[in-house]
Amino acid sequence: DIQMTQSPSSLSASVGDRVTITCRASQSISIYLNWYQQKPGKAPNFLIYAASSLQSGVPSRFSGSGSGTDFTLTISSLQPEDFATYYCQQSYSTPWTFGQGTKVEIK
Amino acid sequence: EVQLVESGGGLVKPGGSLRLSCAASGLTFSNAWMSWVRQAPGKGLEWVGRIKSKTDGGTRDYAAPVKGRFTISRDDSKNTLYLQMNSLKTEDTAVYYCTTEVVGVTVNWFDPWGQGTLVTVSS
Numbered sequence: 446d447i448q449m450t451q452s453p454s455s456l457s458a459s460v461g462d463r464v465t466i467t468c469r470a471s472q473s474i475s476i477y478l479n480w481y482q483q484k485p486g487k488a489p490n491f492l493i494y495a496a497s498s499l500q501s502g503v504p505s506r507f508s509g510s511g512s513g514t515d516f517t518l519t520i521s522s523l524q525p526e527d528f529a530t531y532y533c534q535q536s537y538s539t540p541w542t543f544g545q546g547t548k549v550e551i552k
Numbered sequence: 553e554v555q556l557v558e559s560g561g562g563l564v565k566p567g568g569s570l571r572l573s574c575a576a577s578g579l580t581f582s583n584a585w586m587s588w589v590r591q592a593p594g595k596g597l598e599w600v601g602r603i604k605s606k607t608d609g610g611t612r613d614y615a616a617p618v619k620g621r622f623t624i625s626r627d628d629s630k631n632t633l634y635l636q637m638n639s640l641k642t643e644d645t646a647v648y649y650c651t652t653e654v655v656g657v658t659v660n661w662f663d664p665w666g667q668g669t670l671v672t673v674s675s
Contacts, residue, residue, distance in 0.1 A: 479661045491663035536659045540615045541599040
């Protein structure tokens with residue numbers, strides 16, 4: 446199985462900050478990488494597919510990059526509604542696997 | 553708008569069984585690949601398994617922790633996805649989400665998701 450490791454596990458940031466979350470795969474997964482946002486008590490919300498393609502309706506302050514084993518999710522200017530937990534997920538081979546999550550908290 | 557609504561969660565004893573349902577609307581369900589993803593309390597997301605559309609073979613795939621105990625099925629006439637869970641263990645306690653697995657040109661992804669249903673396995 447492909448293991449996905451996110452860092453950091455949590456971070457504190459202020460509104461307006463630039464935030465970067467890293468996701469590393471245990472083997473090369475090309476660009477088969479997706480990102481999700483989850484708020485407390487809610488279902489995950491799909492953000493980015495194929496490492497860098499923004500889902501329709503997702504604000505442009507979100508961006509993704511990377512290929513192979515190393516990927517990043519960047520929020521260019523953190524907004525109050527962005528405080529949530531973010532998960533990466535590989536879709537290179539089943540079983541599909543997720544990172545452990547990165548919780549973005551208010552500083 | 554696609555809507556997925558799970559039901560059937562509850563409290564069950566270890567070794568027991570439970571069947572979850574996921575009612576879908578707003579999409580051509582028979583063409584959809586569907587997955588179950590779970591989330592233990594305070595933990596991350598874990599893919600449980602999926603079923604492809606019948607036109608794509610209706611193949612089912614499962615994660616190792618549930619293989620042989622859980623069965624995913626679908627009733628396209630009722631636009632409903634099922635998860636039959638047998639021989640339940642305490643570690644199966646989680647919120648179970650159903651989600652559509654979108655088959656993209658390059659990658660597949662999960663969108664949208666239901667609101668989830670809580671399964672608690674405890675004596």
